[in-house]
Amino acid sequence: MASIAHAERPSGLPWLRRFTASEALTGYFLISPAVFLMAVLLAYPFVLAVWISLTDRVLGEPGKFVGLANFLKLLQDSLFRQTVWNSFVYTFSTVLLKMVLGVILALILNQQMPCRNLIRGALLLPWIVPTSLSVLTWLWMFDSLFSIVNYILLGLGVISRKVQWLGDPFWAMVSVIIVNTWRGLPFFAVSLLAGLMTIPKELYEAAETDGARAGRQFWHITLPLLQPVIAVVVLFSTIWTFADFQIVYILTHGGPINATQIFATMAYDVALVAGRIGEGSAISLFLFPALLVVIILLLRYLRRE
Amino acid sequence: MRQTKKPSTGPGTGRTVSRRAFLGVTASATAALSFGTFIRSGLGAAKVNVLTWSNTLPAMDDVLREQAKQYTKEKGVEISFEFINQTDLPAKTAAAVESGAGPDIITLWSDGPHLHDKALVDVNDLADGLGKDLKGWTNIAKDIAVVNKTWKAVPWGIIPIAITYRTDWAKEVGYTKFPDTYEEMLVLCRKMKEKGHYSGFALGRSIGDANQSHYPMLWAHGGAECREDGKTVAINSPGTAKAVDYVRQLFKEAEIEDVLSWDDSSNNRAFLAGELACTGNAASIYWAEQKNAPQLRAVTDHALWPKGPAGRFGYSTAISLGIFRFSKSQQESKEFIRWLLTPKQYSAWMGIGEGMMAGLLNYYEDDPVWKKDPKLEVIREIPKYVRMPGYPGPPTRYAAEAMVKYVIVNMFARASKGMSTPETIKQTESELREIYSKA
Numbered sequence: 052m053a054s055i056a057h058a059e060r061p062s063g064l065p066w067l068r069r070f071t072a073s074e075a076l077t078g079y080f081l082i083s084p085a086v087f088l089m090a091v092l093l094a095y096p097f098v099l100a101v102w103i104s105l106t107d108r109v110l111g112e113p114g115k116f117v118g119l120a121n122f123l124k125l126l127q128d129s130l131f132r133q134t135v136w137n138s139f140v141y142t143f144s145t146v147l148l149k150m151v152l153g154v155i156l157a158l159i160l161n162q163q164m165p166c167r168n169l170i171r172g173a174l175l176l177p178w179i180v181p182t183s184l185s186v187l188t189w190l191w192m193f194d195s196l197f198s199i200v201n202y203i204l205l206g207l208g209v210i211s212r213k214v215q216w217l218g219d220p221f222w223a224m225v226s227v228i229i230v231n232t233w234r235g236l237p238f239f240a241v242s243l244l245a246g247l248m249t250i251p252k253e254l255y256e257a258a259e260t261d262g263a264r265a266g267r268q269f270w271h272i273t274l275p276l277l278q279p280v281i282a283v284v285v286l287f288s289t290i291w292t293f294a295d296f297q298i299v300y301i302l303t304h305g306g307p308i309n310a311t312q313i314f315a316t317m318a319y320d321v322a323l324v325a326g327r328i329g330e331g332s333a334i335s336l337f338l339f340p341a342l343l344v345v346i347i348l349l350l351r352y353l354r355r356e
Numbered sequence: 357m358r359q360t361k362k363p364s365t366g367p368g369t370g371r372t373v374s375r376r377a378f379l380g381v382t383a384s385a386t387a388a389l390s391f392g393t394f395i396r397s398g399l400g401a402a403k404v405n406v407l408t409w410s411n412t413l414p415a416m417d418d419v420l421r422e423q424a425k426q427y428t429k430e431k432g433v434e435i436s437f438e439f440i441n442q443t444d445l446p447a448k449t450a451a452a453v454e455s456g457a458g459p460d461i462i463t464l465w466s467d468g469p470h471l472h473d474k475a476l477v478d479v480n481d482l483a484d485g486l487g488k489d490l491k492g493w494t495n496i497a498k499d500i501a502v503v504n505k506t507w508k509a510v511p512w513g514i515i516p517i518a519i520t521y522r523t524d525w526a527k528e529v530g531y532t533k534f535p536d537t538y539e540e541m542l543v544l545c546r547k548m549k550e551k552g553h554y555s556g557f558a559l560g561r562s563i564g565d566a567n568q569s570h571y572p573m574l575w576a577h578g579g580a581e582c583r584e585d586g587k588t589v590a591i592n593s594p595g596t597a598k599a600v601d602y603v604r605q606l607f608k609e610a611e612i613e614d615v616l617s618w619d620d621s622s623n624n625r626a627f628l629a630g631e632l633a634c635t636g637n638a639a640s641i642y643w644a645e646q647k648n649a650p651q652l653r654a655v656t657d658h659a660l661w662p663k664g665p666a667g668r669f670g671y672s673t674a675i676s677l678g679i680f681r682f683s684k685s686q687q688e689s690k691e692f693i694r695w696l697l698t699p700k701q702y703s704a705w706m707g708i709g710e711g712m713m714a715g716l717l718n719y720y721e722d723d724p725v726w727k728k729d730p731k732l733e734v735i736r737e738i739p740k741y742v743r744m745p746g747y748p749g750p751p752t753r754y755a756a757e758a759m760v761k762y763v764i765v766n767m768f769a770r771a772s773k774g775m776s777t778p779e780t781i782k783q784t785e786s787e788l789r790e791i792y793s794k795a
Contacts, residue, residue, distance in 0.1 A: 094710055110453050111453040124790075195614030195630075196614060196622075196625065196626050217560070218613065219617075220773075221619070304619070308770055309762075320760045321760075322450075323447045323450045324756075
């Protein structure tokens, strides 16, 4: 009642009347809390991280501006070069696996089957369970002495001696890739499933009438229409995987012999454990320009689509 | 509106209390209580917040909790302990240093006093006083906590790392005593492996065991990452080559392959499962056997790290108590640390740990805990041989960085996986040069 009465009686303040009359201004006013939050929680820490990466700051000391020295030094650091390589192998392998398996899973879940909704819900479990907890379980499964994976594989006769899942450089990378794929697959599958469900059935019916088989239908109808969804999930997953920390930190801590050291784990060790936060910030920001270009290109593509 | 003025009737009492009177009384009572709390917390009793690690032996933390209560009762200063996972300490410490807010007292890991010296209060009076009262500090205590001739923290103790081995399996191959040299240790471990009993020294990214096992092997063979100045890289030496050859041989001839993936708890689990003959560890295995594997306790013993051509060395994680400059209770914090390190309190804490912790004040070398069990006696000697990463130089930020990047451990791990000695040393030298170039 009060608001109605207020609306009926024009405000006595002319500036307020002008302000409320202008839609654009009201719009800015309404989004200002969100802008404020983004400025404080996202923009400020980001700008601060960029600034710190340009200094030789160590914990507890202000440090001085050194320009791009941290970045140039990193390029000469053999451990960092290995970290870059590991990060690319880790990210591209997992994103590729998640995409292929995600499409297959989405196609299966799009079929009629008993308990479909229950299965779709259960699929989200790896995504919902706190990563640190689920990765601890994987750590036990890959344990050098008590690995249940080895136990089963030995029992089935697939392997003749136990695999050093986390102790061998090659298998350690395979292990973190497996766990990341397991963790991220639901995101791909559910997003792609949502995309699949928006494809009109008529297109498939028309294709069938024209004699197109399942493979051709997938190639000429499903895949092209799923492309925008695939682009978005790949973009997000690439960014998340490049910035991943928990899985590698808990499973291998970057080892053995730096075989799984990636940006986030190396930045953590250098910045927080060794106290060189200038260099640590440079490690975590190293790929930012490249990722920015990828994001811009993908967003442009999406807008065009 | 009228209803609010109408007196309400208390259920069953027959007394009437108006809403206004009720609000008035409760508001006054709340104000009085809040003021009382404010007076007690802000103006009256001081408070000291301590951020520390969650000990591997929870019983040791229980002792601290009790002691905090006792101190509050006796001195009127409230002590609040916050126990967190050891691996979370660096991040929490970094956050406190950067933000200038956090606990009053912080538990610093090994090189912590050197890493955070500028954020810490000088504690010369406190450390000197304790030294004077309790037979002086061991040399390693000074290496850990004295930065530029100033005590920046008070060493709380070390987690002594000893050889932990199976006496029954050693006896099976003819050893009634653990060998005193690395060469003999290799022979023993090789013989035990021939009988199916593997040894294992962590070579993965375990910040404790892997570093604590392999720095001593490097030093004992005459190798070192840098010179006394703490700036010049000196890894490329015949001593390092000997150490690398030794570790490769030990890995191939006596160790379980799993060591490359081991974290700090892996060797404990393997030993307690009866799968391991010899390892480097704190007394936590022996301690856990009481409950989890009592049948193994009778056949488990400890030994000092063997001697190499350059002598006997050890590296055990040290913990120190530092007071932040931003603390408003600096004097109270100093008093509490002094109280905590005096014999009544310290012996009670160290005694519960049964070898899990060793004091760095000479007085505690004769603590009753070492006489409790002959198998713990050898642990008493460990502080004498302990050096910090960076030895023979001081434990600098660069030595800390080399350690957290596992530069030394990886040198040995690469050799164990087949890389030649000159090649792995060359790679290590290049990594160390990158780190020490900032010195």
